[in-house]
Every structure is written in C-alpha cells, then in structure tokens.
Amino acid sequence: xxxxxxxxxxxxxxxxxxxxxxxxxxxxxxxxxxxxxxxxxxxxxxxxxxxxxxxxxxxxxxxxxxxxxxxxxxxxxxxxxxxxxxxxxxxxxxxxxxxxxxxxxxxxxxxx
Amino acid sequence: xxxxxxxxxxxxxxxxxxxxxxxxxxxxxxxxxxxxxxxxxxxxxxxxxxxxxxxxxxxxxxxxxxxxxxxxxxxxxxxxxxxxxxxxxxxxxxxxxxxxxxxxxxx
Numbered sequence: 576x577x578x579x580x581x582x583x584x585x586x587x588x589x590x591x592x593x594x595x596x597x598x599x600x601x602x603x604x605x606x607x608x609x610x611x612x613x614x615x616x617x618x619x620x621x622x623x624x625x626x627x628x629x630x631x632x633x634x635x636x637x638x639x640x641x642x643x644x645x646x647x648x649x650x651x652x653x654x655x656x657x658x659x660x661x662x663x664x665x666x667x668x669x670x671x672x673x674x675x676x677x678x679x680x681x682x683x684x685x686x687x
Numbered sequence: 688x689x690x691x692x693x694x695x696x697x698x699x700x701x702x703x704x705x706x707x708x709x710x711x712x713x714x715x716x717x718x719x720x721x722x723x724x725x726x727x728x729x730x731x732x733x734x735x736x737x738x739x740x741x742x743x744x745x746x747x748x749x750x751x752x753x754x755x756x757x758x759x760x761x762x763x764x765x766x767x768x769x770x771x772x773x774x775x776x777x778x779x780x781x782x783x784x785x786x787x788x789x790x791x792x793x794x
Contacts (some may be wrong), residue, residue, distance in 0.1 A: 617786045618731065620783065620784075676723075676733060678732070683731075687689070
C-alpha cells in the first residue's frame with residue numbers, strides 16, 4: 576500500500592491564481608480530511624468527508640472547495656489564491672473518525 | 688466544541704519516562720481521546736487513543752482519569768527520536784489540533 580499520497584510536494588502561486596491539491600489513498604478509507612498548518616502553529620481542519628459524495632466544512636473552510644466523487648480521491652481546490660493561504664497542507668484518511676488517521680507527507684504552498 | 692489544554696513545552700532526559708498531560712474538562716461521553724505527534728518537517732503520526740480505560744501499545748501508554756476530564760500520555764523510555772510536538776485531540780465530529788506540547792529530549 577502507498578498509503579496517503581499528496582501532489583505536488585511544493586507549489587508557488589501568484590495571488591488570484593487557482594489550483595487543485597491532490598490527495599489519494601489506497602486503503603479504502605471512508606473518512607478523509609484536509610488540514611493546513613501555518614508556521615509554528617497546530618493543524619487546522621479545512622474540510623472533511625465521511626464518504627463518497629459527502630463533504631462538510633471544518634474550522635477554516637473559506638477560500639477552499641472540495642468534492643469526493645470516489646472513495647480514493649479527495650482534491651482540495653483553491654479558488655483564488657491569497658497570501659494568507661501560504662501554508663503546509665496535509666491530507667489524512669481513516670476508516671472511521673474515531674480510529675487512527677493516516678497523514679500524507681504534505682504540500683508546501685507559497686502564494687506571492 | 689470540546690477543547691484540550693496542554694503545556695507548551697516539556698523537557699526530558701533520554702531513557703527516562705515522560706508524562707505528557709492534557710486537560711479536557713468539557714469532554715463529552717462519546718469523545719475519544721487521541722494523541723498524535725509531529726516530527727520536524729513531517730505529517731502528524733498516530734500515537735494512541737482511548738475512550739475510558741487505560742490503553743497500551745508499542746509506542747506509549749494512555750492513562751485516562753476516571754472522570755475523563757484529563758489524560759496523560761506516557762512514554763516509558765524517551766529516546767532522541769521522540770523529540771516532537773505532541774497533540775492531544777478529542778473526536779468531536781472533526782478533529783481540532785491545538786498548539787500541542789513540544790517535547791525536547793536531552794542526551
């Protein structure tokens with residue numbers, strides 16, 4: 576199993592550009608989530624999904640969209656990048672929210 | 688939302704036990720207590736979780752107070768590789784990470 580994979584590893588965007596961060600897992604987990612981590616801070620939940628076709632907002636959803644058309648993939652879309660979205664983004668998956676979550680290696684995003 | 692309180696930082700000597708405390712006085716009856724750690728430049732890594740009873744695994748032990756308003760993560764013999772930020776998190780339909788406790792292990 577590859578576990579949770581994220582692409583790209585690094586990305587630089589200009590203000591106003593849009594992009595999609597990819598997240599995939601091969602463990603058949605129903606629960607997937609996206610977090611952002613600003614320098615020196617803890618992780619903050621952006622969006623999560625409890626299964627294909629079902630998504631919900633977390634703590635900091637503004638400026639981000641998600642969809643979940645398959646169990647394996649959970650992409651995160653930045654609609655119009657802003658410097659405040661400069662952060663490291665982590666994707667995670669779990670068979671259930673009360674179980675162990677597996678985190679991806681992260682995507683480091685810089686918005687100039 | 689149920690919240691957790693942890694000390695900002697702790698120090699330990701190598702090969703000594705470490706007790707990392709967490710207060711969660713507003714925990715609800717169905718909230719699991721999870722612990723994760725994050726090594727520098729890596730994603731968080733699961734350590735242990737429990738609901739009411741104390742739990743042990745190969746990495747650590749979790750001691751949960753009888754009233755569930757606090758818990759303690761126990762690393763039995765700290766190594767240099769255990770230096771990380773440790774997060775205590777409650778499951779409340781979504782996981783909220785606080786600032787965690789930065790553990791420094793001295794040789």
